[in-house]
Amino acid sequence: MLYVIVKEQPGLLVKIYRCLNQADYRITSHHLNHNPKEGKVSVKLVIAEGDLPIPFSLESQLLNIDGCLDIMYEEPNWEISNADGDNKISDEVDKKIKSTALAIVNDFGNVENFVQGFRRKFDESAASLQVYRLGVEVGAAIYQNDYSLGKPLEIEKALKRMLSNAIKKFGKVSCSKRTLTIENNIFCNLRNPDSECDFTKGFITGFLKNSPKTNKVKIQNYSCRSHGQVACSFEFH
Secondary structure (H helix, E strand, C coil), X not given: CEEEEEECCCCHHHHHHHHHHHCCCEEEEEEEEEECCCCEEEEEEEEEECCCCCCHHHHHHHHCCCCEEEEECXXXXXXXXXXXXXXXXXXXXXXXXXXXXXHHHHCHHHHHHHHHHHHCCCCHHHHHHHHHHHHHHHHHHHHHHHCCCCCCCCHHHHHHHHHHHHCCCCCEEEEEXXXXXXXXXXXXXXXXXXXXXXXXXXXXXXXXXXXXXXXXXCEEEEECHHHCCCEEXXXXX
């Protein structure tokens, strides 16, 4: 997924689309997430054709558009809506994430039930982000508890020797070089196409960011059951 952070001003979306289209990127949809406190908007772009991360030259072209502030590949963590309509990340949500993550780590065999129960605490518009954050917390804890004492591994070995084992409860896992695939991913939210394997991607992110050899790796969720693909697949750059 591609996120372009922009100022709140008219006409920017057209310029972004034009820039990407000229570089042979095809965008199927977009979603705007406003941060009124800072006067910024996160433009989430669903890319149907074109590789991510985008080339440096294309990033430069986008950032040269007046009002474009940043390019990201993970959703900016600045605003949510919980089930009560609150638009700010609250201490209560943070506490729920930490307590649920601790429960999952202590009883990993029931991870699916914990995650589904946590998801139901939020309305659909907010759930995906919070489940992603939960995944980050759990992935980081699992790495620290079970894998941090060993020698840090480069990404290809880390996928094969550590991450594949850590997520084997999620589904049938296979990996090849810098690609990891999960068949029948239990966390892929088939009812919400915007979920993008939220817990799984969060878990992988938290897991890899806690190793000095993989903490700068970028993750691309390039196929997902929620979009009708056979399996959920990730590439690592």
